[in-house]
Amino acid sequence: MFNWFSQIFALIQFNLRTIWQRKGSSAAALFGIAGVVAVLVGVLSIAQGFSAVMNASGKPDTALILRSGADTEMMSGLSRETTRIIADTEGIARSTEGALASAELFVIINLPKRSTGTDANVPLRGVEPMAFSVRSDVNIIQGRPFEWGRNEVIVGSGAVREFEGLELGGRIPVGKEEWTVVGIFEANGGISESEIWTDASVLQPAFRRGNSFQAVYVKIETPESFQDFKDRLTTDPRLNVKVIRQDDYYADQSTAITGLITGLGTLIAGLMGIGAVFGALNTMYSAVSSRTREIATLRALGFGNGPIVISVMVEALVLALIGGAIGAGLAYVAFDGFRAATMNWQSFSQVAFAFDVTPGLLVRGIFYAAIIGLVGGLFPAIRAARMPVAAALREG
């Protein structure tokens, strides 16, 4: 019998028009919420950027073979004989030059970080010629590839950005010698961009590794043939290895750090959010009390409690959404593409990445703002609907 929606619509219009009359306290709540959303989106964009690097690093048709029981290349070790058996296994894609398999060595060297000047662990990877076919996205953008058998390295673009001395022509300490940077490469944003590459056969003696490796990277014939390939290797009595898809390997490595960053970010934003809820509560209580007489008049005329509660909550929601949009916009402008490096705790080496403010994160930030607004508006809304009409009419 009552035209609920026209009641709600009229009340919302009335409420929104009064926001400007309370611009001071409305702005305080709005920017409080904007700050919370900016921090939430900013922190989560770190995790997003980190996992984007890790996800760009793996391909489903590329597999990684480690010693059985090793979770990372650091913990693995494979003899030359083992790597040969692996490379000869059926199921590996082939080119005219042979099977697409690269036995690799993975060591850590110390280089100063540009941002702090302090030493950090930088991964140095020794590869075989097929490495460039296995990882076809590795692409020299400056200089030239290293020459096989010489003390030369090429450096990923992320590593060049984050560490000192990696420019073209720079020299880096490897063991007791200094090796020359002859090229810089990109790898489609993947983790290889944080690495330095060289010839495995010159890296082995420099690190006294004899004729051993740590991992074999192979390109399998098709992503679907992975299980057959894996079964072939793990059932071979001569081998004691584990076989992992490259994308699973990196996704697994990123889980811990993205979990940590996301957890911390959510905690910080959660605590700030509680503060913002009180800000919104304060604003909406004062919004309601400054309109005590108007609200009482509407109720005296017969407007229902439901529409009044909804209209106050919509007002809080609108403030929060504007605040959320401002915060999300700020986070995008300030953080998107911001470059940094952090420790990959699985490989104990640095990973260069860029903060990544995705549309999903923006939506999440604005959704969070909406929740703050609704919680902050609820109690004032109930108060507005519960004021005794006769007494409230005399106020103001």
Add this chain to the structure above:
Amino acid sequence: MSVNDNGTLVKVDAATKYFKRGSEEIHVLEKLDMQVPEGEFLALMGPSGSGKSTLLNLIGGLDRPTSGSVTVAGERIDRLSRQKLAAWRARHVGLVFQFYNLLPVLTAERNVELPLLLTHLSRAERKKHVDAALDVVGLSHRKTHYPKTLSGGEQQRVGIARGIVSDPTLLLADEPTGDLDRKSGDEVLDLLKALNKDHNKTIIMVTHDPHAALRSTRTLYLNEGKLSTEPAE
């Protein structure tokens, strides 16, 4: 509209109202009886704090008696739930306030339209009613003005237009001239008188002003919670 055989529109029966202030009970109305026939313009007078506005609130369904009953147009309104009472007010009561209580962010016509938002009338029908109500109070030319650009007398006439726009059973006015100068007050009283006389509106008006009470068809005096036809000594 249902009216008793004897034409009574409002019947207050042994209504008592007290408020609690801390541990103290303040008795405002004490077993009060009152009847208002349809078509009457009743003035309620009495000193401050005598309970005039409280009585008006009971009749208008803005408050409930502590005990006793209030019947309007045959319906016991003191028994209605808050929600039903709000709906009942929207249907049956037009309210005019001392300080007009217009919403400052709405134009005159939008203020007058408010009670119609509680009906099923279409936008075009609402506009027709609003225009008619503003015409009755002589403010058609000011309909797009905001309250702050209107004089006190004009604001009160907009308030009256809002009170009558839904053609309520009963028009209740609480000190409608209390905030106005004599000239504007007279215009408002003339308007109420005309509504009573020409449109047969039943009006109950609370006032301090004996001059205002002169326009009514009957005046009752409230003193210490009791009604009489004569002012207190």
